[in-house]
Amino acid sequence: MSDISITPTCLVRDGRPWFPVTGEIHFARIPRDRWAEILEHARAGGLTSVATYVFWQAHEPEPGAFRWDGNRDLRAFVELAGAHGLEVVVRxxxxxxxxxxxxxxxDWLTERSDLVPRTDDPAYLDLVRRLYGQIADQLVGLTLAEGGPVIGAQVDNELADQPEHLATLRRIAEECGLHVPLWTATGWGGAQVPDTLLDVYSGYADGFWAEAEDGWPAWxxxxxxxSSVRDDLGVGADVQAALEATASDGGATASTAADAAAGTGATGRTTPFATCELGGGMHVAYHRRPLVTPRDVAALALAKLGSGSVWQGYYxxxxxxxxxxxTGTEQESQATGYPNDVPTLSYDFGAPIGEHGQVRDHHHLLRRQHLWLATDPALAAMPATIPSGDPGDxxxxxxxxxxxxxRGYVFASTYQPSHSPLPAQPGVQVTVDLDDGPVTVPSRPVDLPSGVSVVWPVRYPLTAGLVLRSATAQLVTRLDHAGPDGGPVVVLAATDGVPVELVLDGDVAADxxxxxAPHDGGTRVTLTAPPGRDTAVDLPGVLVLVLDEGTADRLHRPVVDGVPRLVLSxxxxxxxxxGRTVVVRTEAPAPTVSWWRDGGWSPRSLDVPRAGHHRIAADLAPDAPAPPAPRRGGPAVRLAAPTDFSGAARIHLDVPExxxxxxxxxxxxLRIAxxxxxxxxVLADGAVIGDxxxxxxxxxxxxxPWREEVARDGLTLELLPWRRATGVHVDPSVRDVPDGIRLRTADVVRVVRHPLTPDELCEETA
Incomplete structure (x- = not known):
């Protein structure tokens, strides 16, 4: 057991600053037999914990008839997360x-007219107590105090003006037996969060909840x-407005944007800046379909770190x-009072790990950040200083x-999404005032290209006697006792277009x-070779690897048999x-894995013949004979998703067994471009297996899950045509396409789970 506490500036664990990294994973929306795979990726991506909703509708579909079976099994999911070294925040x-x-x-709750949900109405609280009691029973023996992985709980979500009710929810959960060190509630929208809960925040690169006519939202x-501003008045604002419009007399209502802008809610609270919903991607609605890129996700996460975040949480x-x-699919829709129609099945969210376990580029970009946070958790206790001025300039x-x-870190950025790019910045140089005097980074001004975010260390201790005064490359990780002379290996990542310099205190020999060359009482080291896999700077007692960005994105730091390793994969x-079985999951038949051993990389080319891409259709332009007319609905009168596919184009695909x-x-x-x-x-029996x-x-x-059916009967794609005049919003980078339907390619992609053999692990064999 360890001790976790909250200070005004950071989270503390066992007396030291602690920097948790949490990712949202919904166990009830993932097949149970895939939980382990997803949790493995989460741990490999540098997460320290996972957060998960307990969707009431999934667990009590009929009053009093609770279900915790199959992929509803909260207890089994939490236990499995713990087995993978991940802690859990239960929403x-x-x-x-x-x-x-x-x-x-x-559904049965929404049909009750004798209670007011999301308030302290006794009739509603009786039902909440029953739900929370069931959840607490599922988690008996699994909390941190009991030696388990559950470290936190969040009550409700996006409830702006009911602080007494939020406090009541925590009290009920504790009365039911749930005792955890961290209790949170969402703070955005000007929410009034009671002192018994930590307010946590969000940040998204775009949102499906904006209007189709809007460009890139200002929020x-x-x-x-x-910025020191934590709040976001845009997230969930459309749903809050809809709920407010339909709330019963005396029920909960949303705070207005004016209230939030005026400071209603958290005024006077002193809490650390913690996040729970940094956009790991973005969902799509019918009327508005953002295309958030991996670099958008990574840059936003770094911006929050530069703004003082002490807890990175992704949604x-x-x-x-x-x-x-x-009664059918359980997504939000205009038919159930929401402003938006979202896909009936897919909740892919463009996330680092996709709906079907696809590993995307931002998984790797974020891993670099998380490796740094694990290497230097002292960042959590470093407040952010942001120059005054117009942050929108x-x-x-x-x-x-x-x-x-x-010591500390300099953050600088010229990154915004392609909707509104920022210019390059010439002659960048920043002076950091420290207790023992200023440090200027870099020693000579550098030009910062457009579209980059950098984090430069200042006075980072490479060893007990050697200080890296500054560097124009980002700290990624370190591995003690891994150098050729038994010293540490410190890994830095260069930024494309930014020359690398290291400035060290004192007169230091560098090979x-x-x-x-001497510089201001220290030693300035510059590279004469480009950053890359084999670019190593040998300093007294430490080896510094300076990787290029592409190589850094391939860097992993697995712990195998209790020993941390460096791997390029x-x-x-x-x-x-x-803790022993190392696995690659590959779409390519011959990936390369390189292990750091004896002061260098030992590469192995893997033989995975079952992996690969196989084209089964291409260059098709089917006609939809009678697509439905556009329509609008819901409280915001937005474009509504079509439900009639009788006039859709149909492409039948036969797939070799x-x-x-x-x-x-x-x-x-099946990957369709x-x-x-x-x-x-659609399967032959009419079952829809994807949308x-x-x-x-x-x-x-x-x-x-459908291999037998597809092998026997094939699969049919039912497709409706793009009609630009309808007014659906898609990203400008893909908007300029002709009306109609174009299927460029349809590939069968075989992703193989390949456990590494002792030889592939670069271990000595008997």
Whole structure:
């Protein structure tokens, strides 16, 4: 057991600053047999914990009849997370949102007219007490105090003006037996959060909840600036307005934007800046379909770190599939009072780990950040100093410093999404005032290209006697006792277009592809070779690797048999719950894995012949004979998703049986590159196994659970055409496509789970 506490500036664990990294994973939206795979990726991605909603509708579909079986098994999920070295934050609800029908409330609850939900109405609280009692029973023996992984709980979601009710929810949960060190509630929207809960915040690069006519939302732009402002008035504002419009007399209502802007809610509170919903991607609605890129996600996360975040929490970290209940699919829709229609099944969210376990580029970009946070958790105790001025000025350098007075980090950014790019910044140089004097980074001004975010260390201790005064490369990780002489290996990542310099305190000898010269009482080291896998600077007692960005994105730091390693891998690499089995999951038949051994990299080319891509269709332009007319609905009168596919184009795909063969742990996907409006993947018996609102990203359908049916009968794609005049919003980068339907390619993608052999692990064999 360890001790966790909250100070005004950071979280503390066992007396030291602690920097948790949490990713949202919804166990009830993922097949149970895939939980382990997703948790392996989460741990490999540098998460320290996972957060998960307990959707009331999934667990009490009928009054008093609770279900915790199958992929509803909260206890089994928490135990499995713990086995993978991950702690858990349980989002208790009762109201969740999460793009679930009725915010996760069961249908029977919404039909009750004798109670007022989301208030301290005794009739409602009786039902909440029953739910929380069931959840607490599921978690007996699994809390931190009991030696388990559950460290926190969040009550309700996006409830802005009911602080007494939020406090009541915590009290009820504790009365039911749930005792955890961290209790949270969402703070955005000007929320009034009681002192008994830690307010946690969000930040998204775009939002499906904006209007189709809107360009890039102003509330999204603020998240790419360094700022002391934590709140976001845009997230969930449309749903709050709809709930307010339909609330019963005396029920909960949303705070107005004016109240929030005026400071209603958290005024006077002194809490650390913690997040729970940094956009790991973005969902799509029918009327508005953002295309958030991996670099958008990574830059936003770094901007929050530069703004003082002490807890990085992502929503979503792994996508899933909407549940189907007794009355149909359980997604939010205009038919159930929401402003938006979202896909009936897909909850992929463009997340680092996709709906079907696809590992995306931002998983790797974020891993670099998380490795740094694990290497130097002291960042949590370093407050952010942000220069005054207009943070919206696109012409100036965006910068911040986090420092404890002894050392710190310089943050600088020229990154915004392609909707509104920022210019390059010439002659960048920042002076950091420390207790023992100023440090100027870099020693000579450098030009910062457009579209980059950098974090430069200041006075970072490489060893007990050697201080890195500054560097124009980012700290990634370190491995003690891994150098050729038994000293540490410190890994830095260069930024494309930014020359690398290291400035060290004192007169220091440096070997490798470098030049060294005295500078201001220290030694300035510059590279004479480009950053890369083999670019190493040999300093007294430490070896510094300076990787290029592409190589740094391939860097993993698995712990195998209790020993941390450095690995470069072309394919996602994880460690199973046993702590010994190292696994790659690859779409390519010959990925390379390189292990750091004896002061250098030992590469192995893996032979995975079952992996690969196989084309089964291409260059098709089917006609939809009678697409439905556009329509609008819901409280915001937005474009509504079509439900009539009788006039859709149909493409039948036959799939060779040998392409559907899969060993346990393998995945077989259909990857469709297309343009159109809405698509469904349908089996011969009419079952819909996948759906997609086209928005510029490929559409993946998981064949794995349906291999026999697809081998026997094939699969039919039902596609509706793109009609620009309808007014659906898609990203400008993909908007200029002709009306109609174009299927460019349809590939069967075989993703193979390949456990590494002792030889592939670079271990000595008997």
């Amino acid at each position: 208790l609800g009762p109201w969740a949102h999460g793009e679930a029908r009725h915010g996760g409330f069961p 999204a732009a603020q998240h790419f600036r360094y 979503m970290y792994a996508g899933g599939t909407q549940r189907v209940g007794a 696109p012409g100036g350098l965006r910068r911040s410093v986090r420092s404890d007075g002894r 490798g592809p470098v030049t060294a 072309d394919a996602p690499l994880t460690v199973a719950a046993d 040998e392409l559907l063969d899969a060993a346990p742990g393998d995945r077989v996907l 297309w343009t159109g409006d809405v698509g469904r993947a 997609h609102f086209w928005h510029g990203r490929d559409w993946d359908v998981d064949f794995t």
